[in-house]
Amino acid sequence: MRVLDGRDEKNLHFKWSPEVKSVIRIEPGEILEVLVPDSSTMQIKKESKLADLGRIDNSKFDAAVGAIEILGAKKGDTLEVTIVDIIPDAWGWTAIMKDFGLLKNRFQESLVIWNISGSIASSSSDFLKGVRIPVRPFLGVIGTAPEKGTYGMIPPQRFGGNMDNKMNGVGSRIMLPVNIDGGMLSISDPHASQGDGEICGTAIETSARVRLMVKIIRKKHELDPIVYSKSGESESMMCAMGIDSDLHSAAVKAAENMIHHLSLAGYKPEEAYILCSVAGDLRISEIVDEPNFVVSMCLPTIFLRQNLH
Known part of the structure:
Protein backbone atom coordinates (compact mmCIF):
# COMPACT_ATOMS: atom_id res chain seq x y z
CA MET A 1 0.00 0.00 0.00
CA ARG A 2 1.34 3.40 -0.95
CA VAL A 3 1.43 6.26 1.56
CA LEU A 4 0.95 9.98 0.94
CA ASP A 5 2.44 12.09 3.74
CA GLY A 6 0.42 15.26 4.33
CA ARG A 7 2.83 16.39 7.03
CA ASP A 8 5.17 17.37 4.19
CA GLU A 9 4.06 20.83 3.01
CA LYS A 10 4.87 20.03 -0.62
CA ASN A 11 1.90 17.64 -0.49
CA LEU A 12 -0.51 20.36 0.73
CA HIS A 13 -2.46 23.12 -0.97
CA PHE A 14 -4.19 26.14 0.55
CA LYS A 15 -6.73 26.98 -2.18
CA TRP A 16 -9.16 25.02 -4.33
CA SER A 17 -8.24 25.54 -7.97
CA PRO A 18 -7.99 23.57 -11.23
CA GLU A 19 -4.34 24.71 -11.26
CA VAL A 20 -3.42 22.54 -8.24
CA LYS A 21 -1.06 19.84 -9.50
CA SER A 22 -1.28 16.20 -8.55
CA VAL A 23 1.19 14.93 -5.95
CA ILE A 24 0.28 11.29 -6.57
CA ARG A 25 -1.60 9.26 -9.17
CA ILE A 26 -3.66 6.24 -8.21
CA GLU A 27 -5.59 3.57 -10.07
CA PRO A 28 -9.32 3.14 -9.48
CA GLY A 29 -9.79 0.52 -6.76
CA GLU A 30 -6.34 1.09 -5.27
CA ILE A 31 -6.25 1.67 -1.51
CA LEU A 32 -4.14 4.69 -0.59
CA GLU A 33 -3.03 5.58 2.93
CA VAL A 34 -2.87 9.31 3.66
CA LEU A 35 -1.25 10.90 6.71
CA VAL A 36 -3.51 13.90 7.31
CA PRO A 37 -2.57 16.78 9.65
CA ASP A 38 -5.12 18.46 11.90
CA SER A 39 -7.09 21.50 10.74
CA SER A 40 -4.52 23.94 12.14
CA THR A 41 -1.93 22.27 9.90
CA MET A 42 0.15 21.28 12.93
CA GLN A 43 0.19 24.78 14.45
CA ILE A 44 -1.65 23.64 17.59
CA LYS A 45 0.38 21.15 19.61
CA LYS A 46 -0.54 18.84 22.46
CA GLU A 47 1.29 21.20 24.82
CA SER A 48 -0.34 24.37 23.38
CA LYS A 49 -1.93 26.89 25.76
CA LEU A 50 -4.75 29.38 25.26
CA ALA A 51 -2.30 32.20 24.50
CA ASP A 52 -1.02 30.24 21.50
CA LEU A 53 -4.32 30.76 19.66
CA GLY A 54 -3.37 34.38 19.06
CA ARG A 55 -0.23 33.31 17.19
CA ILE A 56 -1.94 31.06 14.67
CA ASP A 57 -1.71 31.81 10.94
CA ASN A 58 -5.36 31.48 9.89
CA SER A 59 -4.39 31.22 6.22
CA LYS A 60 -3.05 27.73 6.95
CA PHE A 61 -6.31 26.32 8.32
CA ASP A 62 -7.71 23.26 6.55
CA ALA A 63 -4.76 22.88 4.17
CA ALA A 64 -5.67 19.89 2.00
CA VAL A 65 -3.54 16.87 1.18
CA GLY A 66 -3.42 16.46 -2.58
CA ALA A 67 -4.24 16.67 -5.27
CA ILE A 68 -4.71 12.93 -5.81
CA GLU A 69 -5.15 12.21 -9.51
CA ILE A 70 -7.45 9.30 -10.33
CA LEU A 71 -6.16 7.67 -13.51
CA GLY A 72 -8.87 7.43 -16.13
CA ALA A 73 -11.27 9.90 -14.53
CA LYS A 74 -12.72 12.24 -17.14
CA LYS A 75 -14.62 15.48 -16.85
CA GLY A 76 -18.30 14.64 -16.42
CA ASP A 77 -17.67 11.44 -14.43
CA THR A 78 -18.41 10.96 -10.74
CA LEU A 79 -15.94 9.76 -8.11
CA GLU A 80 -17.16 7.30 -5.50
CA VAL A 81 -14.74 7.71 -2.59
CA THR A 82 -14.87 5.00 0.07
CA ILE A 83 -13.38 5.84 3.46
CA VAL A 84 -11.83 2.48 4.31
CA ASP A 85 -10.40 3.50 7.69
CA ILE A 86 -9.59 6.51 9.86
CA ILE A 87 -7.16 6.11 12.75
CA PRO A 88 -7.03 9.32 14.80
CA ASP A 89 -4.00 10.47 16.76
CA ALA A 90 -3.83 9.97 20.54
CA TRP A 91 -4.87 13.57 21.19
CA GLY A 92 -6.99 16.33 19.73
CA TRP A 93 -8.16 19.85 20.44
CA THR A 94 -11.28 22.03 20.40
CA ALA A 95 -11.29 25.82 20.59
CA ILE A 96 -13.57 28.82 20.80
CA MET A 97 -11.88 31.34 18.52
CA LYS A 98 -12.40 35.04 17.93
CA ASP A 99 -14.86 35.95 15.15
CA PHE A 100 -15.78 32.32 14.48
CA GLY A 101 -18.67 30.03 15.35
CA LEU A 102 -22.45 30.29 15.41
CA LEU A 103 -22.41 32.44 18.57
CA LYS A 104 -19.24 34.30 17.64
CA ASN A 105 -17.71 36.72 20.14
CA ARG A 106 -20.22 35.89 22.92
CA PHE A 107 -17.80 33.74 24.90
CA GLN A 108 -14.20 33.91 26.01
CA GLU A 109 -11.65 32.23 23.79
CA SER A 110 -11.01 28.72 25.08
CA LEU A 111 -8.85 25.73 24.24
CA VAL A 112 -9.34 22.16 25.42
CA ILE A 113 -6.82 19.40 24.70
CA TRP A 114 -8.37 15.94 24.55
CA ASN A 115 -6.78 12.58 25.24
CA ILE A 116 -8.01 10.05 22.68
CA SER A 117 -7.86 6.45 23.81
CA GLY A 118 -9.70 3.76 21.90
CA SER A 119 -13.33 4.80 21.53
CA ILE A 120 -13.29 7.65 24.08
CA ALA A 121 -11.97 11.22 24.14
CA SER A 122 -11.56 12.91 27.53
CA SER A 123 -10.28 16.33 28.57
CA SER A 124 -6.68 16.54 29.75
CA SER A 125 -7.48 19.46 32.11
CA ASP A 126 -10.19 20.69 34.47
CA PHE A 127 -12.05 22.14 31.48
CA LEU A 128 -14.89 19.66 30.82
CA LYS A 129 -13.33 17.39 33.43
CA GLY A 130 -15.04 14.02 33.63
CA VAL A 131 -16.80 14.38 30.26
CA ARG A 132 -16.28 11.38 27.97
CA ILE A 133 -16.97 11.83 24.26
CA PRO A 134 -17.47 8.78 22.00
CA VAL A 135 -14.89 8.76 19.21
CA ARG A 136 -16.56 8.68 15.79
CA PRO A 137 -13.86 9.83 13.35
CA PHE A 138 -14.62 11.36 9.98
CA LEU A 139 -13.12 13.68 7.36
CA GLY A 140 -14.21 17.30 7.57
CA VAL A 141 -12.76 18.13 4.15
CA ILE A 142 -13.05 16.04 1.01
CA GLY A 143 -13.44 17.48 -2.46
CA THR A 144 -12.41 17.56 -6.09
CA ALA A 145 -10.94 20.38 -8.15
CA PRO A 146 -13.36 23.02 -9.43
CA GLU A 147 -13.78 23.44 -13.18
CA LYS A 148 -12.57 27.03 -12.95
CA GLY A 149 -11.88 29.73 -10.41
CA THR A 150 -10.07 29.81 -7.08
CA TYR A 151 -11.77 29.20 -3.74
CA GLY A 152 -10.69 29.44 -0.11
CA GLY A 161 -14.47 20.75 0.37
CA ASN A 162 -15.03 21.70 4.00
CA MET A 163 -18.45 20.08 4.41
CA ASP A 164 -17.85 19.08 8.06
CA ASN A 165 -20.48 16.37 7.65
CA LYS A 166 -20.10 13.77 10.38
CA MET A 167 -21.55 11.13 8.04
CA ASN A 168 -18.24 11.10 6.11
CA GLY A 169 -16.79 8.46 8.42
CA VAL A 170 -15.38 4.95 8.18
CA GLY A 171 -17.25 2.87 5.61
CA SER A 172 -18.94 5.82 3.96
CA ARG A 173 -19.11 6.28 0.20
CA ILE A 174 -19.02 9.89 -0.95
CA MET A 175 -20.07 10.92 -4.45
CA LEU A 176 -18.17 13.89 -5.88
CA PRO A 177 -18.14 15.49 -9.34
CA VAL A 178 -15.22 15.22 -11.74
CA ASN A 179 -14.89 18.77 -13.04
CA ILE A 180 -11.51 18.32 -14.73
CA ASP A 181 -9.71 15.21 -16.00
CA GLY A 182 -8.17 13.21 -13.16
CA GLY A 183 -10.71 14.48 -10.64
CA MET A 184 -7.91 15.87 -8.46
CA LEU A 185 -9.22 14.66 -5.10
CA SER A 186 -7.99 16.25 -1.85
CA ILE A 187 -8.73 15.57 1.83
CA SER A 188 -8.04 17.22 5.18
CA ASP A 189 -9.47 18.22 8.56
CA PRO A 190 -9.90 14.89 10.40
CA HIS A 191 -12.27 15.00 13.36
CA ALA A 192 -12.36 12.49 16.21
CA SER A 193 -15.93 13.53 16.97
CA GLN A 194 -18.41 16.29 16.15
CA GLY A 195 -22.07 17.09 16.54
CA ASP A 196 -24.29 18.21 13.67
CA GLY A 197 -23.61 21.87 12.99
CA GLU A 198 -20.21 22.09 14.74
CA ILE A 199 -21.63 25.21 16.40
CA CYS A 200 -18.55 26.53 18.25
CA GLY A 201 -16.59 26.32 14.99
CA THR A 202 -14.34 23.39 15.85
CA ALA A 203 -14.83 19.69 16.50
CA ILE A 204 -12.35 17.41 18.26
CA GLU A 205 -9.66 18.33 15.76
CA THR A 206 -6.94 15.74 15.30
CA SER A 207 -4.46 14.34 12.82
CA ALA A 208 -5.20 10.91 11.40
CA ARG A 209 -4.08 8.02 9.26
CA VAL A 210 -6.73 7.68 6.55
CA ARG A 211 -7.19 4.89 4.04
CA LEU A 212 -9.39 5.49 1.03
CA MET A 213 -10.36 3.86 -2.23
CA VAL A 214 -11.81 5.56 -5.31
CA LYS A 215 -14.03 4.23 -8.08
CA ILE A 216 -15.05 6.04 -11.25
CA ILE A 217 -18.73 6.19 -12.18
CA ARG A 218 -19.29 7.05 -15.83
CA LYS A 219 -22.23 9.30 -15.08
CA LYS A 220 -22.40 13.00 -14.44
CA HIS A 221 -23.10 14.07 -10.87
CA GLU A 222 -25.63 16.84 -11.43
CA LEU A 223 -26.25 18.19 -7.95
CA ASP A 224 -24.46 18.66 -4.61
CA PRO A 225 -22.50 15.80 -2.94
CA ILE A 226 -24.14 12.58 -1.72
CA VAL A 227 -22.88 10.26 1.01
CA TYR A 228 -23.90 6.69 1.83
CA SER A 229 -22.99 6.02 5.43
CA LYS A 230 -23.66 4.14 8.65
CA SER A 231 -21.42 6.44 10.67
CA GLY A 232 -22.94 6.77 14.14
CA GLU A 233 -26.28 5.43 12.90
CA SER A 234 -28.18 2.24 13.68
CA GLU A 235 -28.96 1.73 9.99
CA SER A 236 -27.38 2.59 6.67
CA MET A 237 -28.31 6.08 5.46
CA MET A 238 -28.14 8.07 2.25
CA CYS A 239 -27.59 11.78 2.85
CA ALA A 240 -28.05 14.26 0.02
CA MET A 241 -26.36 17.57 0.74
CA GLY A 242 -27.35 21.09 -0.14
CA ILE A 243 -24.71 23.83 -0.01
CA ASP A 244 -25.61 27.51 -0.09
CA SER A 245 -24.95 30.83 1.61
CA ASP A 246 -28.61 30.89 2.70
CA LEU A 247 -29.67 28.16 5.14
CA HIS A 248 -33.19 27.85 3.69
CA SER A 249 -31.79 27.61 0.17
CA ALA A 250 -29.35 24.92 1.34
CA ALA A 251 -32.32 22.96 2.75
CA VAL A 252 -34.19 23.31 -0.55
CA LYS A 253 -31.12 22.07 -2.46
CA ALA A 254 -30.72 19.08 -0.11
CA ALA A 255 -34.37 18.10 -0.59
CA GLU A 256 -34.15 18.54 -4.37
CA ASN A 257 -30.94 16.48 -4.41
CA MET A 258 -32.59 13.61 -2.52
CA ILE A 259 -35.77 13.71 -4.63
CA HIS A 260 -33.64 13.63 -7.79
CA HIS A 261 -31.78 10.52 -6.66
CA LEU A 262 -34.92 8.79 -5.43
CA SER A 263 -36.42 9.45 -8.86
CA LEU A 264 -33.42 7.69 -10.39
CA ALA A 265 -34.22 4.75 -8.10
CA GLY A 266 -37.72 4.44 -9.52
CA TYR A 267 -39.87 6.73 -7.39
CA LYS A 268 -42.23 9.28 -8.87
CA PRO A 269 -41.21 12.81 -7.79
CA GLU A 270 -44.35 13.15 -5.67
CA GLU A 271 -43.63 9.79 -4.01
CA ALA A 272 -40.08 10.88 -3.26
CA TYR A 273 -41.24 14.20 -1.79
CA ILE A 274 -43.70 12.47 0.56
CA LEU A 275 -41.15 9.77 1.47
CA CYS A 276 -38.67 12.46 2.52
CA SER A 277 -41.36 14.04 4.69
CA VAL A 278 -42.44 10.86 6.49
CA ALA A 279 -39.13 8.97 6.75
CA GLY A 280 -36.30 11.43 6.14
CA ASP A 281 -34.38 13.74 8.44
CA LEU A 282 -33.32 17.25 7.43
CA ARG A 283 -30.12 18.08 9.30
CA ILE A 284 -27.92 21.13 9.65
CA SER A 285 -24.56 19.44 9.07
CA GLU A 286 -22.46 22.62 9.13
CA ILE A 287 -23.44 26.19 10.03
CA VAL A 288 -20.12 27.92 10.79
CA ASP A 289 -18.00 27.82 7.63
CA GLU A 290 -19.20 31.15 6.29
CA PRO A 291 -20.38 32.17 3.86
CA ASN A 292 -21.67 28.69 2.91
CA PHE A 293 -23.63 26.21 4.98
CA VAL A 294 -24.43 22.49 4.57
CA VAL A 295 -27.86 20.93 5.08
CA SER A 296 -28.31 17.17 4.63
CA MET A 297 -31.49 15.30 3.72
CA CYS A 298 -30.95 11.81 5.18
CA LEU A 299 -33.02 8.70 4.46
CA PRO A 300 -32.46 5.01 5.34
CA THR A 301 -31.13 3.19 2.29
CA ILE A 302 -33.73 0.45 2.84
CA PHE A 303 -36.09 2.71 0.90
CA LEU A 304 -34.01 2.53 -2.27
CA ARG A 305 -35.74 0.26 -4.75
CA GLN A 306 -32.66 -0.32 -6.86
CA ASN A 307 -28.97 0.40 -6.92
CA LEU A 308 -28.53 4.00 -8.02
CA HIS A 309 -25.28 3.21 -9.76
Whole structure:
Protein backbone atom coordinates (compact mmCIF):
# COMPACT_ATOMS: atom_id res chain seq x y z
CA MET A 1 0.00 0.00 0.00
CA ARG A 2 1.34 3.40 -0.95
CA VAL A 3 1.43 6.26 1.56
CA LEU A 4 0.95 9.98 0.94
CA ASP A 5 2.44 12.09 3.74
CA GLY A 6 0.42 15.26 4.33
CA ARG A 7 2.83 16.39 7.03
CA ASP A 8 5.17 17.37 4.19
CA GLU A 9 4.06 20.83 3.01
CA LYS A 10 4.87 20.03 -0.62
CA ASN A 11 1.90 17.64 -0.49
CA LEU A 12 -0.51 20.36 0.73
CA HIS A 13 -2.46 23.12 -0.97
CA PHE A 14 -4.19 26.14 0.55
CA LYS A 15 -6.73 26.98 -2.18
CA TRP A 16 -9.16 25.02 -4.33
CA SER A 17 -8.24 25.54 -7.97
CA PRO A 18 -7.99 23.57 -11.23
CA GLU A 19 -4.34 24.71 -11.26
CA VAL A 20 -3.42 22.54 -8.24
CA LYS A 21 -1.06 19.84 -9.50
CA SER A 22 -1.28 16.20 -8.55
CA VAL A 23 1.19 14.93 -5.95
CA ILE A 24 0.28 11.29 -6.57
CA ARG A 25 -1.60 9.26 -9.17
CA ILE A 26 -3.66 6.24 -8.21
CA GLU A 27 -5.59 3.57 -10.07
CA PRO A 28 -9.32 3.14 -9.48
CA GLY A 29 -9.79 0.52 -6.76
CA GLU A 30 -6.34 1.09 -5.27
CA ILE A 31 -6.25 1.67 -1.51
CA LEU A 32 -4.14 4.69 -0.59
CA GLU A 33 -3.03 5.58 2.93
CA VAL A 34 -2.87 9.31 3.66
CA LEU A 35 -1.25 10.90 6.71
CA VAL A 36 -3.51 13.90 7.31
CA PRO A 37 -2.57 16.78 9.65
CA ASP A 38 -5.12 18.46 11.90
CA SER A 39 -7.09 21.50 10.74
CA SER A 40 -4.52 23.94 12.14
CA THR A 41 -1.93 22.27 9.90
CA MET A 42 0.15 21.28 12.93
CA GLN A 43 0.19 24.78 14.45
CA ILE A 44 -1.65 23.64 17.59
CA LYS A 45 0.38 21.15 19.61
CA LYS A 46 -0.54 18.84 22.46
CA GLU A 47 1.29 21.20 24.82
CA SER A 48 -0.34 24.37 23.38
CA LYS A 49 -1.93 26.89 25.76
CA LEU A 50 -4.75 29.38 25.26
CA ALA A 51 -2.30 32.20 24.50
CA ASP A 52 -1.02 30.24 21.50
CA LEU A 53 -4.32 30.76 19.66
CA GLY A 54 -3.37 34.38 19.06
CA ARG A 55 -0.23 33.31 17.19
CA ILE A 56 -1.94 31.06 14.67
CA ASP A 57 -1.71 31.81 10.94
CA ASN A 58 -5.36 31.48 9.89
CA SER A 59 -4.39 31.22 6.22
CA LYS A 60 -3.05 27.73 6.95
CA PHE A 61 -6.31 26.32 8.32
CA ASP A 62 -7.71 23.26 6.55
CA ALA A 63 -4.76 22.88 4.17
CA ALA A 64 -5.67 19.89 2.00
CA VAL A 65 -3.54 16.87 1.18
CA GLY A 66 -3.42 16.46 -2.58
CA ALA A 67 -4.24 16.67 -5.27
CA ILE A 68 -4.71 12.93 -5.81
CA GLU A 69 -5.15 12.21 -9.51
CA ILE A 70 -7.45 9.30 -10.33
CA LEU A 71 -6.16 7.67 -13.51
CA GLY A 72 -8.87 7.43 -16.13
CA ALA A 73 -11.27 9.90 -14.53
CA LYS A 74 -12.72 12.24 -17.14
CA LYS A 75 -14.62 15.48 -16.85
CA GLY A 76 -18.30 14.64 -16.42
CA ASP A 77 -17.67 11.44 -14.43
CA THR A 78 -18.41 10.96 -10.74
CA LEU A 79 -15.94 9.76 -8.11
CA GLU A 80 -17.16 7.30 -5.50
CA VAL A 81 -14.74 7.71 -2.59
CA THR A 82 -14.87 5.00 0.07
CA ILE A 83 -13.38 5.84 3.46
CA VAL A 84 -11.83 2.48 4.31
CA ASP A 85 -10.40 3.50 7.69
CA ILE A 86 -9.59 6.51 9.86
CA ILE A 87 -7.16 6.11 12.75
CA PRO A 88 -7.03 9.32 14.80
CA ASP A 89 -4.00 10.47 16.76
CA ALA A 90 -3.83 9.97 20.54
CA TRP A 91 -4.87 13.57 21.19
CA GLY A 92 -6.99 16.33 19.73
CA TRP A 93 -8.16 19.85 20.44
CA THR A 94 -11.28 22.03 20.40
CA ALA A 95 -11.29 25.82 20.59
CA ILE A 96 -13.57 28.82 20.80
CA MET A 97 -11.88 31.34 18.52
CA LYS A 98 -12.40 35.04 17.93
CA ASP A 99 -14.86 35.95 15.15
CA PHE A 100 -15.78 32.32 14.48
CA GLY A 101 -18.67 30.03 15.35
CA LEU A 102 -22.45 30.29 15.41
CA LEU A 103 -22.41 32.44 18.57
CA LYS A 104 -19.24 34.30 17.64
CA ASN A 105 -17.71 36.72 20.14
CA ARG A 106 -20.22 35.89 22.92
CA PHE A 107 -17.80 33.74 24.90
CA GLN A 108 -14.20 33.91 26.01
CA GLU A 109 -11.65 32.23 23.79
CA SER A 110 -11.01 28.72 25.08
CA LEU A 111 -8.85 25.73 24.24
CA VAL A 112 -9.34 22.16 25.42
CA ILE A 113 -6.82 19.40 24.70
CA TRP A 114 -8.37 15.94 24.55
CA ASN A 115 -6.78 12.58 25.24
CA ILE A 116 -8.01 10.05 22.68
CA SER A 117 -7.86 6.45 23.81
CA GLY A 118 -9.70 3.76 21.90
CA SER A 119 -13.33 4.80 21.53
CA ILE A 120 -13.29 7.65 24.08
CA ALA A 121 -11.97 11.22 24.14
CA SER A 122 -11.56 12.91 27.53
CA SER A 123 -10.28 16.33 28.57
CA SER A 124 -6.68 16.54 29.75
CA SER A 125 -7.48 19.46 32.11
CA ASP A 126 -10.19 20.69 34.47
CA PHE A 127 -12.05 22.14 31.48
CA LEU A 128 -14.89 19.66 30.82
CA LYS A 129 -13.33 17.39 33.43
CA GLY A 130 -15.04 14.02 33.63
CA VAL A 131 -16.80 14.38 30.26
CA ARG A 132 -16.28 11.38 27.97
CA ILE A 133 -16.97 11.83 24.26
CA PRO A 134 -17.47 8.78 22.00
CA VAL A 135 -14.89 8.76 19.21
CA ARG A 136 -16.56 8.68 15.79
CA PRO A 137 -13.86 9.83 13.35
CA PHE A 138 -14.62 11.36 9.98
CA LEU A 139 -13.12 13.68 7.36
CA GLY A 140 -14.21 17.30 7.57
CA VAL A 141 -12.76 18.13 4.15
CA ILE A 142 -13.05 16.04 1.01
CA GLY A 143 -13.44 17.48 -2.46
CA THR A 144 -12.41 17.56 -6.09
CA ALA A 145 -10.94 20.38 -8.15
CA PRO A 146 -13.36 23.02 -9.43
CA GLU A 147 -13.78 23.44 -13.18
CA LYS A 148 -12.57 27.03 -12.95
CA GLY A 149 -11.88 29.73 -10.41
CA THR A 150 -10.07 29.81 -7.08
CA TYR A 151 -11.77 29.20 -3.74
CA GLY A 152 -10.69 29.44 -0.11
CA MET A 153 -10.49 26.32 2.05
CA ILE A 154 -13.06 27.22 4.71
CA PRO A 155 -16.42 27.52 2.87
CA PRO A 156 -17.79 24.29 1.35
CA GLN A 157 -18.67 24.28 -2.34
CA ARG A 158 -20.59 22.12 -4.81
CA PHE A 159 -17.40 20.14 -5.45
CA GLY A 160 -17.24 19.28 -1.73
CA GLY A 161 -14.47 20.75 0.37
CA ASN A 162 -15.03 21.70 4.00
CA MET A 163 -18.45 20.08 4.41
CA ASP A 164 -17.85 19.08 8.06
CA ASN A 165 -20.48 16.37 7.65
CA LYS A 166 -20.10 13.77 10.38
CA MET A 167 -21.55 11.13 8.04
CA ASN A 168 -18.24 11.10 6.11
CA GLY A 169 -16.79 8.46 8.42
CA VAL A 170 -15.38 4.95 8.18
CA GLY A 171 -17.25 2.87 5.61
CA SER A 172 -18.94 5.82 3.96
CA ARG A 173 -19.11 6.28 0.20
CA ILE A 174 -19.02 9.89 -0.95
CA MET A 175 -20.07 10.92 -4.45
CA LEU A 176 -18.17 13.89 -5.88
CA PRO A 177 -18.14 15.49 -9.34
CA VAL A 178 -15.22 15.22 -11.74
CA ASN A 179 -14.89 18.77 -13.04
CA ILE A 180 -11.51 18.32 -14.73
CA ASP A 181 -9.71 15.21 -16.00
CA GLY A 182 -8.17 13.21 -13.16
CA GLY A 183 -10.71 14.48 -10.64
CA MET A 184 -7.91 15.87 -8.46
CA LEU A 185 -9.22 14.66 -5.10
CA SER A 186 -7.99 16.25 -1.85
CA ILE A 187 -8.73 15.57 1.83
CA SER A 188 -8.04 17.22 5.18
CA ASP A 189 -9.47 18.22 8.56
CA PRO A 190 -9.90 14.89 10.40
CA HIS A 191 -12.27 15.00 13.36
CA ALA A 192 -12.36 12.49 16.21
CA SER A 193 -15.93 13.53 16.97
CA GLN A 194 -18.41 16.29 16.15
CA GLY A 195 -22.07 17.09 16.54
CA ASP A 196 -24.29 18.21 13.67
CA GLY A 197 -23.61 21.87 12.99
CA GLU A 198 -20.21 22.09 14.74
CA ILE A 199 -21.63 25.21 16.40
CA CYS A 200 -18.55 26.53 18.25
CA GLY A 201 -16.59 26.32 14.99
CA THR A 202 -14.34 23.39 15.85
CA ALA A 203 -14.83 19.69 16.50
CA ILE A 204 -12.35 17.41 18.26
CA GLU A 205 -9.66 18.33 15.76
CA THR A 206 -6.94 15.74 15.30
CA SER A 207 -4.46 14.34 12.82
CA ALA A 208 -5.20 10.91 11.40
CA ARG A 209 -4.08 8.02 9.26
CA VAL A 210 -6.73 7.68 6.55
CA ARG A 211 -7.19 4.89 4.04
CA LEU A 212 -9.39 5.49 1.03
CA MET A 213 -10.36 3.86 -2.23
CA VAL A 214 -11.81 5.56 -5.31
CA LYS A 215 -14.03 4.23 -8.08
CA ILE A 216 -15.05 6.04 -11.25
CA ILE A 217 -18.73 6.19 -12.18
CA ARG A 218 -19.29 7.05 -15.83
CA LYS A 219 -22.23 9.30 -15.08
CA LYS A 220 -22.40 13.00 -14.44
CA HIS A 221 -23.10 14.07 -10.87
CA GLU A 222 -25.63 16.84 -11.43
CA LEU A 223 -26.25 18.19 -7.95
CA ASP A 224 -24.46 18.66 -4.61
CA PRO A 225 -22.50 15.80 -2.94
CA ILE A 226 -24.14 12.58 -1.72
CA VAL A 227 -22.88 10.26 1.01
CA TYR A 228 -23.90 6.69 1.83
CA SER A 229 -22.99 6.02 5.43
CA LYS A 230 -23.66 4.14 8.65
CA SER A 231 -21.42 6.44 10.67
CA GLY A 232 -22.94 6.77 14.14
CA GLU A 233 -26.28 5.43 12.90
CA SER A 234 -28.18 2.24 13.68
CA GLU A 235 -28.96 1.73 9.99
CA SER A 236 -27.38 2.59 6.67
CA MET A 237 -28.31 6.08 5.46
CA MET A 238 -28.14 8.07 2.25
CA CYS A 239 -27.59 11.78 2.85
CA ALA A 240 -28.05 14.26 0.02
CA MET A 241 -26.36 17.57 0.74
CA GLY A 242 -27.35 21.09 -0.14
CA ILE A 243 -24.71 23.83 -0.01
CA ASP A 244 -25.61 27.51 -0.09
CA SER A 245 -24.95 30.83 1.61
CA ASP A 246 -28.61 30.89 2.70
CA LEU A 247 -29.67 28.16 5.14
CA HIS A 248 -33.19 27.85 3.69
CA SER A 249 -31.79 27.61 0.17
CA ALA A 250 -29.35 24.92 1.34
CA ALA A 251 -32.32 22.96 2.75
CA VAL A 252 -34.19 23.31 -0.55
CA LYS A 253 -31.12 22.07 -2.46
CA ALA A 254 -30.72 19.08 -0.11
CA ALA A 255 -34.37 18.10 -0.59
CA GLU A 256 -34.15 18.54 -4.37
CA ASN A 257 -30.94 16.48 -4.41
CA MET A 258 -32.59 13.61 -2.52
CA ILE A 259 -35.77 13.71 -4.63
CA HIS A 260 -33.64 13.63 -7.79
CA HIS A 261 -31.78 10.52 -6.66
CA LEU A 262 -34.92 8.79 -5.43
CA SER A 263 -36.42 9.45 -8.86
CA LEU A 264 -33.42 7.69 -10.39
CA ALA A 265 -34.22 4.75 -8.10
CA GLY A 266 -37.72 4.44 -9.52
CA TYR A 267 -39.87 6.73 -7.39
CA LYS A 268 -42.23 9.28 -8.87
CA PRO A 269 -41.21 12.81 -7.79
CA GLU A 270 -44.35 13.15 -5.67
CA GLU A 271 -43.63 9.79 -4.01
CA ALA A 272 -40.08 10.88 -3.26
CA TYR A 273 -41.24 14.20 -1.79
CA ILE A 274 -43.70 12.47 0.56
CA LEU A 275 -41.15 9.77 1.47
CA CYS A 276 -38.67 12.46 2.52
CA SER A 277 -41.36 14.04 4.69
CA VAL A 278 -42.44 10.86 6.49
CA ALA A 279 -39.13 8.97 6.75
CA GLY A 280 -36.30 11.43 6.14
CA ASP A 281 -34.38 13.74 8.44
CA LEU A 282 -33.32 17.25 7.43
CA ARG A 283 -30.12 18.08 9.30
CA ILE A 284 -27.92 21.13 9.65
CA SER A 285 -24.56 19.44 9.07
CA GLU A 286 -22.46 22.62 9.13
CA ILE A 287 -23.44 26.19 10.03
CA VAL A 288 -20.12 27.92 10.79
CA ASP A 289 -18.00 27.82 7.63
CA GLU A 290 -19.20 31.15 6.29
CA PRO A 291 -20.38 32.17 3.86
CA ASN A 292 -21.67 28.69 2.91
CA PHE A 293 -23.63 26.21 4.98
CA VAL A 294 -24.43 22.49 4.57
CA VAL A 295 -27.86 20.93 5.08
CA SER A 296 -28.31 17.17 4.63
CA MET A 297 -31.49 15.30 3.72
CA CYS A 298 -30.95 11.81 5.18
CA LEU A 299 -33.02 8.70 4.46
CA PRO A 300 -32.46 5.01 5.34
CA THR A 301 -31.13 3.19 2.29
CA ILE A 302 -33.73 0.45 2.84
CA PHE A 303 -36.09 2.71 0.90
CA LEU A 304 -34.01 2.53 -2.27
CA ARG A 305 -35.74 0.26 -4.75
CA GLN A 306 -32.66 -0.32 -6.86
CA ASN A 307 -28.97 0.40 -6.92
CA LEU A 308 -28.53 4.00 -8.02
CA HIS A 309 -25.28 3.21 -9.76
